[in-house]
Amino acid sequence: MTSKALRRAAAAAAGTLMLSGLAAAPAVAAPAAPLACAQLTGQSYGTAYIKNTCSYAISASVQIDWTGDPGCIWINPGRTGTIHWDGADGRANYAYQC
Numbered sequence: 001m002t003s004k005a006l007r008r009a010a011a012a013a014a015g016t017l018m019l020s021g022l023a024a025a026p027a028v029a030a031p032a033a034p035l036a037c038a039q040l041t042g043q044s045y046g047t048a049y050i051k052n053t054c055s056y057a058i059s060a061s062v063q064i065d066w067t068g069d070p071g072c073i074w075i076n077p078g079r080t081g082t083i084h085w086d087g088a089d090g091r092a093n094y095a096y097q098c
Helices: 003-020
Strands: 038-044 047-052 058-064 073-075 080-084 092-097
Touching (some): 038 058, 047 073, 047 092, 058 080, 073 080
Antiparallel strands (some): 038 047, 038 092, 047 080, 058 092
16 A cells, blocks of 8 residues: 555544544643742731742732722732732732732
């Protein structure tokens, strides 16, 4: 058999397997997990400290207990940013990228 005939035979065999349901499904790569560059490193009344652990600048904020989150701030690579809100609104639960 020529290589062209072999390719046709292989394609026909693969089609038969797919139609019969015996062929294995192609592997699907899991989506990449988002980078967690914003890390909540500390807090006090109405203030939180967010560290940027990535090698590029990010925009980040914190999630607050009982109210809307404060606006996002820019943090340069490897630096820590400070964000403020009315302390009566609760504590920061975690930091996230905006």
